[in-house]
Amino acid sequence: MKIGVIGTGNMGRMLIEAWIEARAVAEQDIVITNRTMKKALDIQHTYPQIEVVANPEEVIQRTNIVFLCIKPLDIHPLLIQLAPYWTAEHCLVSITSPIAVEQIESVVPCHVARVIPSITNRALSGSSLITFGHRCAAYYRSYIERLFQTISTPVFIDQDITRIASDIASCGPAFFSYLLQRFIDAAVQKTNISKEMATELASDMIIGVGELLKKKMYTLPTLQEKVCVKGGITGEGIAVLEAEVGEMFAHVFEKTNAKFVEEVKKVHNQFH
Structure with a gap:
C-alpha cells in the first residue's frame, strides 16, 4: 500500500515519523508534498527513500491512500482542484475535525475516512480518533485501523462528539503542557529551586502518573486518595485547587466549541 501525505507541517510530519519509527510503513512507500517545498525536503533529508513530488496531483497518481494534513478551509478548494485525479479506488483521509466525512x-468519488491524531502518537502512544465514511470499504477500514494501532489506541467516534473528543485527545497535550509549565514557574518563583531541577522533577512526575494510569494501578480518584493524607500538606494544596480552578475547564471547552462552530459554518458555506 502506497501512502501519500499532502501537507508536511507539524501533524503531517509527526505521522510520517511515527509510522516509520513503528515500522508500520516503509520509507519507499511514502510520497509527500507541501506548499512550502523545503518542509517536505527536510523530511526527505532525514528519510532519504521517501519520495517528494512537486504537487498534490502527483501524490494522488502515485498512491492508494492520501492523507490531507492541511488547514480546514484549504481542503474544499484542493478537493475541487484535484477532482480530475480522484478515482473510486483511492482512499482519502482527512485529519481535520470541522469537516465531516459526509461533506x-x-x-469526491473515492473511499473517505477521518483520523484526528494526537501529538502523543509521535511517542507511539495516546489516542487517534477515527470516523469512516459510508463508502469506505472494509479493506480500507481494516488497513487504517491497523496502521493507527501501531502508533496509538484507535478510538471510533461519531460526529456529535468530534469536538470534545478532539479537545481531550488532541488539544489536551497543549492544555496540560501549559498547566505544567505554570506549575514549574510558580515553584521557581516562590522557592529557591532552579528552573532546570523543577522541570526535571515535574516531567518525571507527569511521566510517572501516566505509567500508573497506563498500568491501571490507580484511577484518577484513587490516585488522589493515596497521595492526599487527611490533614496533610497535599490536602492543603488540593483545597486551593478546588477553590481556584472552578469553571476553568468548562470555559476552555466553551471557547474551543465556539471556534469549532465558527469553522464548521465556514466549511459548510464552501461545501454548499
Whole structure:
C-alpha cells in the first residue's frame, strides 16, 4: 500500500515519523508534498527513500491512500482542484475535525475516512480518533485501523462528539503542557529551586502518573486518595485547587466549541 501525505507541517510530519519509527510503513512507500517545498525536503533529508513530488496531483497518481494534513478551509478548494485525479479506488483521509466525512464524500468519488491524531502518537502512544465514511470499504477500514494501532489506541467516534473528543485527545497535550509549565514557574518563583531541577522533577512526575494510569494501578480518584493524607500538606494544596480552578475547564471547552462552530459554518458555506 502506497501512502501519500499532502501537507508536511507539524501533524503531517509527526505521522510520517511515527509510522516509520513503528515500522508500520516503509520509507519507499511514502510520497509527500507541501506548499512550502523545503518542509517536505527536510523530511526527505532525514528519510532519504521517501519520495517528494512537486504537487498534490502527483501524490494522488502515485498512491492508494492520501492523507490531507492541511488547514480546514484549504481542503474544499484542493478537493475541487484535484477532482480530475480522484478515482473510486483511492482512499482519502482527512485529519481535520470541522469537516465531516459526509461533506468530503459529497465532492469526491473515492473511499473517505477521518483520523484526528494526537501529538502523543509521535511517542507511539495516546489516542487517534477515527470516523469512516459510508463508502469506505472494509479493506480500507481494516488497513487504517491497523496502521493507527501501531502508533496509538484507535478510538471510533461519531460526529456529535468530534469536538470534545478532539479537545481531550488532541488539544489536551497543549492544555496540560501549559498547566505544567505554570506549575514549574510558580515553584521557581516562590522557592529557591532552579528552573532546570523543577522541570526535571515535574516531567518525571507527569511521566510517572501516566505509567500508573497506563498500568491501571490507580484511577484518577484513587490516585488522589493515596497521595492526599487527611490533614496533610497535599490536602492543603488540593483545597486551593478546588477553590481556584472552578469553571476553568468548562470555559476552555466553551471557547474551543465556539471556534469549532465558527469553522464548521465556514466549511459548510464552501461545501454548499
